[in-house]
Amino acid sequence: MRDQDNETISGELADAIELLREQPSVRPAWRDDLLRQAYAPESAGTAAPTRAWRVSLSVPWALAAGIACALIGAGGAMLVRRPAIAPANVIAEQHVAESAAVMLPVRFSLSAPSAARVSIVGDFNNWNPATLPMRRSADGRVWEVEVRLPLGRYNYAFMVDGRLARDPGAPSTADDDFGTPNSVLMVRGS
Amino acid sequence: MRKLLLMAAGLGLAAVTAGAQERTLPDKLAPATRATLERLIDSARTAGIPSVPLYDKVSEGVLKGGDDDRIVRAVRTLARELSDARTVFGPGAELPLLSAGASALHAGVAVNDLRRIASSSGAATDPGTLTTALVTLVDLVAKRVPVALATSSIQSLVDRHASDRQFSELRNGVEQDILAGRAPDASVTARIKLQGITPP
Numbered sequence: 001m002r003d004q005d006n007e008t009i010s011g012e013l014a015d016a017i018e019l020l021r022e023q024p025s026v027r028p029a030w031r032d033d034l035l036r037q038a039y040a041p042e043s044a045g046t047a048a049p050t051r052a053w054r055v056s057l058s059v060p061w062a063l064a065a066g067i068a069c070a071l072i073g074a075g076g077a078m079l080v081r082r083p084a085i086a087p088a089n090v091i092a093e094q095h096v097a098e099s100a101a102v103m104l105p106v107r108f109s110l111s112a113p114s115a116a117r118v119s120i121v122g123d124f125n126n127w128n129p130a131t132l133p134m135r136r137s138a139d140g141r142v143w144e145v146e147v148r149l150p151l152g153r154y155n156y157a158f159m160v161d162g163r164l165a166r167d168p169g170a171p172s173t174a175d176d177d178f179g180t181p182n183s184v185l186m187v188r189g190s
Numbered sequence: 191m192r193k194l195l196l197m198a199a200g201l202g203l204a205a206v207t208a209g210a211q212e213r214t215l216p217d218k219l220a221p222a223t224r225a226t227l228e229r230l231i232d233s234a235r236t237a238g239i240p241s242v243p244l245y246d247k248v249s250e251g252v253l254k255g256g257d258d259d260r261i262v263r264a265v266r267t268l269a270r271e272l273s274d275a276r277t278v279f280g281p282g283a284e285l286p287l288l289s290a291g292a293s294a295l296h297a298g299v300a301v302n303d304l305r306r307i308a309s310s311s312g313a314a315t316d317p318g319t320l321t322t323a324l325v326t327l328v329d330l331v332a333k334r335v336p337v338a339l340a341t342s343s344i345q346s347l348v349d350r351h352a353s354d355r356q357f358s359e360l361r362n363g364v365e366q367d368i369l370a371g372r373a374p375d376a377s378v379t380a381r382i383k384l385q386g387i388t389p390p
Contacts, residue, residue, distance in 0.1 A: 123242075126213070127249040153286035153321060155250070164254065171329035171361060174297035177247070177264040178254035181332055184293075184325050186286065188318050188354070 102151055104187050108134065108158075109144045110167065115160045118143040122156025122185075129159045155182040213245035216252045223258035227265060234269045239276065240285050243292070244269060271295045278305045279317075287317050290324035297331040303341045310348045319357075323348050326357040333364060335374040343382050356385060 108120050118134040124147060125131045134143035143158075155173060157180070158165045166172055167183035175181050215224055227248060235241045247268050251261035275291030276283060278301065283291075294304055307327075308320065323344050330340035347356060360381050367377035 121253060123246040123250075126216075127246070127253040129253070151286075153289050153325070155246070171325050172332040173293055174328055174332040175293070177267075178251055178256045178260065180254060182250075184329070186322060186325060188322070 103148045104151070105146055105148050106185065106187060107144060107146045108156075108167070109142050110134065110158050110160070110165070111142050112158075112160055113141040115143065117161055119159045120145055120147075120156060121159055121164075122182075123154045124149055124156070134158075149185075149187050151187050154185045154187070156185055157182050213242055215245065215248055218252050219248075219261075220258055223262060226262055230262070230265055230269065234272070237273065238281060239269055239272045240288065242285065243272065243289055267296070268292060274301055275304070277301075278308050284317065287321045287324075290321045290328070293328050294324045297328045298337040299327065299331075299341055303345070307341070307345050307348055310345065311351075319352075319354055320348070322354045322357050323352070326361050329361055330364065330374070330378060333368060333374050335364070335378050339375050339378060343378050346382065347385070352385070360385070 110118060112118055118136075119129045120132045120134060121127045121129050132145055132147065134145040136143055155175075156167070158167065164180050166181060170183040170185060173182045173184055215227055219227065231241050231244050234244060244265050247265050248261055251264055256264065271292035272288055274295055275288045279287055279291060291304055291308075295301065304324075307323065327340055327344040330343070331337055335343075343360075344357075347360070360378075363381045363384075364374065364377045367381070368374055
């Protein structure tokens with residue numbers, strides 16, 4: 001260590017502070033050895049459960065874990081920042097990073113004030129009217145339901161008091177296989 | 191690293207599985223119809239045609255009260271249209287595009303016209319926008335726009351690299367015009383002109 005007289009301390013102290021702020025350079029082999037010792041079981045007889053990711057921790061693993069966490073965090077942020085719920089009759093307004101894992105909330109709504117029961121059927125629920133009943137809005141005029149769907153193209157229709165009806169605001173198919181055309185929903189990525 | 195990647199992939203897979211529907215044939219089908227449909231769907235799958243839309247067609251048919259023969263016919267037709275669409279778009283085409291292509295063929299668009307739209311430079315940039323273009327095309331046909339006019343109008347938009355928004359505007363505009371009493375073909379011609387494209 002250097003001498004510390006009052007006149008030089010302040011300058012050296014500043015240097016020391018700077019040095020302390022820097023990461024010490026450590027030989028990778030030494031660091032690996034230290035980490036192995038730190039995470040090794042205390043004795044061969046103690047069967048403390050050890051989590052796999054800790055056992056194999058090393059500097060490259062730590063870096064890899066950091067990168068993976070950052071990527072997962074970025075993915076989460078992307079989902080959080082997605083547009084709010086898309087109405088079903090809007091084509092292609094959902095633009096998020098394309099991934100098979102992306103599920104987007106889509107709100108279906110239908111104005112049917114005199115209906116007693118409304119549900120939605122389509123490719124997303126095996127055309128089963130029991131699985132997605134719609135709820136009447138507070139003013140009693142509109143029926144709504146929100147569904148989370150993977151990216152894709154879906155045929156669907158409303159079931160209003162046992163009768164099929166297409167969504168008046170959505171594109172139609174020209175499909176006359178069974179006498180009633182469907183509406184089409186696209187949940188898009190970009 | 192590999193473990194971490196697998197872990198991340200596993201998280202994503204869980205989300206997909208939560209939203210995916212298990213496809214099975216409905217119970218209401220007669221045993222003979224069920225056997226026919228199973229054979230049909232199996233051969234389609236073997237030929238590389240996605241089976242999900244075929245199962246969906248069966249479920250749709252059962253809900254809509256179609257008799258068994260009609261359901262089998264519809265599934266057979268859809269399998270052929272999906273196969274034609276796959277020939278047009280290539281084996282790597284994703285399901286939404288294949289389904290939209292099959293739907294266009296079902297609406298009366300010729301395979302060659304579908305191929306022309308698909309080979310446009312505007313179509314090459316984004317399969318999603320091409321899918322939107324085909325959904326719009328089918329919607330126009332459903333609105334009684336003649337198939338030839340609807341096809342050439344969509345072709346001209348695709349050639350000009352039209353965006354999803356432009357296709358949506360065309361569809362919404364034509365719908366408003368029809369509600370206001372305008373003829374579907376006159377509406378399409380005028381709307382295409384409005385978008386700065388020479389009418390076909």
